[in-house]
Amino acid sequence: MILKWVKSSRSADLANCVEVAWLSNGDVCVRDSKSPDAGRLTFTPGEWDAFTAGVEGGEFERPSA
Numbered sequence: 001m002i003l004k005w006v007k008s009s010r011s012a013d014l015a016n017c018v019e020v021a022w023l024s025n026g027d028v029c030v031r032d033s034k035s036p037d038a039g040r041l042t043f044t045p046g047e048w049d050a051f052t053a054g055v056e057g058g059e060f061e062r063p064s065a
């Protein structure tokens with residue numbers, strides 16, 4: 001299966017990005033654009049939705065020093 005990998009339009013042409021690909025069963029794959037052959041993480045739709053909700057809700061903001 002050939003995956004269509006995409007990265008954020010905010011990444012411009014930088015190599016320090018993650019890329020995502022959606023599988024036909026709804027799962028989402030994530031990989032490091034610097035090392036695309038190093039492997040990938042796969043998430044279920046529920047896991048992906050929880051992660052993106054956390055990002056949007058500020059759950060992963062860096063703590064202030």
